[in-house]
Amino acid sequence: MSVTAILNEKGRQVTTIDPGAVVRDAVRLLHENRIGAVVIVDADDSIAGILTERDVVAAMDRFGADCLNMPISAVMWSKVHSCTENMSINDIMEIMNNMRARHLPVEKNGRLVGIVSIGDAVRHHIRAIENEAEQIKAYISGHDGAVVHL
Structure with a gap:
């Protein structure tokens, strides 16, 4: 199964924000949309960064409540790990595990086309795995439902 399958099921809508916005605006988007990350995009929909709940907590620790009035660009993660639509779920799970990333923006031709979360990948x-188990059970019991005797 690929990233395309995930996006086809969940949709391709991504909550984004401009890099010049302040952290408070991003926090509002996170809360209102009940999401864990917002992607920062520039004028041509290229990924400029990502801001996650963890980034907000880290900024609160470093700067206190003043961070809410700071530009997102001051606290966002600019070295964004992304994926492409043709990558497999195993590929993205490996990236997420190695990079400790819970969200991967999906890029196509340098533009943002979706986002996948660790929850999407695990689901x-x-x-x-469940489908494979069902296929194995069907094979063992015979393709037409009859029990195979050895």
Whole structure:
């Protein structure tokens, strides 16, 4: 299963914000949309960064409540780990694990086309394992439901 399958099921809408906005604006988007990350995009929809709940907590620790009035660019993660639509779920799970990233923006031709979360990846991975188990059970019991005797 690929990233395309995830995006086709969940949709391609991504909550984004301009890099010149302040952290308070991003926090509002996180809360209102009940999401864990907002992608920062420039004027041509290129990914400039990502801001997660963890980044906000780190900024609060470093700067106190004053961080809410700071530009997002001062606290966002600019070295964004991303993926492409043709990557497999195993590929993105490996990136997420190695980079300790819970969200991966999806890029196509340098532009943002979606986002996948660790929850999306785990959900689809479990579904694939369940489907494989059902296929094995069907094979063992015979393709037409009859029990195979050895």
